[in-house]
Amino acid sequence: MGKLYEKLTEYEKSDYYPYHMPGHKRNMEGRPFQEFYGIDITEIDGFDNLHQAEEVLLEVEKRANQMYRAEETFLLVNGSTCGILSAISAAVEMGGKILIARNCHRSVYHGAYIRNLEVQYVYPEVSEQFGIALGIHPKCLEEKLKEEKGIAAVVITSPTYEGVVSDVEEIAKIVHSYHIPLIVDEAHGAHLGFSENFPKNAIAAGADIVIHSLHKTLPSPTQTALLHVTGDLIDREKLKRYLSIYQSSSPSYPLMAGMELCLDMVEKEGAALFSNMLINWEKMLAELATCKALKILKKEDVLQAGMKDFDVGKLVISTADTGWSGQQLHQVLLEKYHLQMEMAADTFVLAMFTIMDKEEGYKRLTDALLELDAEIEKNLPKEKLDEYVIDKKLRLKTNCKITKAWNEPKEWVNLRKCEGRTAAGFINLYPPGIPVVVPGEIYNKEIIFNIENWHRKKLSVQGMNKRIEVPVIAE
Ligand SMILES: Cc1ncc(COP(=O)(O)O)c(C=O)c1O
Known part of the structure; x- marks a missing residue:
């Protein structure tokens, strides 16, 4: 399984008495979450220290590092958020200039706030048809870098929340020609690289720092994430300093053990799980292709817009021009079918799938969407609706x-x-x-x-x- 998890469960059974934190003292027998509290320790003897990992936690980091093939990998217990803050702080001096994709997550903007940065933007392509932002075109980024002097680092998000993958390889080449680092917020792409059917990950594509929310697309507890660093454009000492500032000084052992178990599962069972996911995914897409009113965002749509790739597992269901808002569809799916979506936007709904979804999950959503599509089609508005501005x-x-x-x-x-x-x-x-x-x-x-x-x-x-x-x- 994993050395950390095994050590924690062995320790739980031992007779060592805790004269230390946490205050529950692992004495929660008969209470809810008993199993969680049983392995919830602090940095006691033999359990290493995340902020200076040398033993069992370093082993987990090395394992993650080998699987993702970066030069160095750090475990994050405060989500991708703390990785993004650390990456930006290490890459750009206080008061410096940064180029970010306008569709970055708010943590990127918070990094700019904390460091008093001047922010320049590169704008994502948009799909008028679906009402969504896509990814970043390398040419746009190149133009911006040519035009704007003094940029110290570039941050992009790929895949996006909706699964659109930018050409990170080309972007990395351009950014590196200016001798500055590329930070890729790959929070939604921790699974990339584990199946040849998935897009290449940003580490393989040449990014200097890549941040993965393990908890978003892999079976890992909420808040768990990884930061990977490669090359010499990032000062590693500074990076570690900021990780120690933005991360809790009491990192949770159940969370770290959860990451180890997740890596273990992907390593040992990944091939079968990813291929099974793909079978269910393709089957669902084929069935949903018969929809007449609702539109499903397809890989071809993304490629046609000049993007590099489209991830597996993100189902974007567009309600544009149906007379329904994304929110309406979201509510009906929730209330009538008991299907909780990841997100509702103005003109679409987003459902996400991972290796942990059961066949039932694919079938229930497919059946519901086909039923709703037939209903919506009967009442399609005669005129084209133009309620939102996306330009x-x-x-x-x-x-x-x-x-x-x-x-x-x-x-x-x-x-x-x-x-x-x-x-x-x-x-x-x-x-x-x-x-x-x-x-x-x-x-x-x-x-x-x-x-x-x-x-x-x-x-x-x-x-x-x-x-x-x-x-x-x-x-
Ligand atoms: C693109 C992106 N980056 C970063 C984050 C922050 O990740 P975390 O919740 O792991 O801190 C999110 C969260 O939704 C996100 O969507």
Whole structure:
């Protein structure tokens, strides 16, 4: 199984008495979560220390490292979030300049906030048809690097939340020609590289730092993640320093053992599990191809838009032009069929599949979608609906750095009245938490229209208060 897990369970059975933390003292017999508490220890003798791993935890890191083939790998117990913060802090000096994809997760923006960075953006391609952001085109990134001097690092997200994979290999070549590091937030791609049917992972594609949320697409507990580093563009000592700052000083042993068990399972049973997943996945896609009203995002759609690849396991179900919003479909799937989706957006719903899904999971969603599709098709609206804006007008102008804007005195102004005002807080559509408005950006008509529209459709818009006011820099 795994040495850490075995050591922990042996220790649980031993007669060592704990005169140490945690306060539950592993004395939770007959109470809920008993098994969890039994192996929940702190850095006692023989159990190593994550912040200076030399023994059993170093072995887990080495195992992960061998499986992912990076030069060095670190276990993360505070999610990809702490890996992203550490990577940015190690790669860019305080007050420096960073180039990020505009569809990055909010943790990337938080890194820029903490380090007072000047942020430049490269914008993802968008699919008008599906109403989603795709990945980053290498040419756009190259143009931006040519145009903007003094960039110290580049951050992109690949695969995206919806599974779109950018050409990381080409992007890495371009970024390296400027002698700066490429950080890839591969939070949604911890499974990449374990089956030849999956896209290549960003480590193999040449990125300097790659961050994986093990918990997102592999059987590992929530909050567990990995950070991989390769090459000499990143100062490893600095990276370790920031990991020790952003990670808890009391890393959870059940979480670390959970990562070890996950790696063990992928290593020993992965081939069979991934191939089984693929069979179920392909079967579901073939059945859903008969849908007449709902549209399923396909690999061809992504390739046609100039993207490198499309991941397996992300089912994007578009409701565009059906008269239904993504949120409506989400609610019906939840209430009528008891199927909980990963996310509902304005024009689509996202379901995700991993090696742990049962055949039943594929079948229940397929049957429900086919039934709903027939129902929706009967009532398709006669005219084309055009309720959302997804174009260059959503590229907001920036007035000042995130750090300044978020720290400035702010006032709350009704959303409808904030055109031309500078944001003093994030507006996020959650999940996945990609900022729609970033502190320092100036509100324009189109973004106000979209936010109002999402709010009306009951999507989860974060950062606005109940009176539909948003924070802007006080005048
Ligand atoms: C693209 C992306 N990066 C990073 C994160 C943060 O990951 P974690 O929840 O593991 O901290 C998320 C979370 O949803 C994400 O979607």
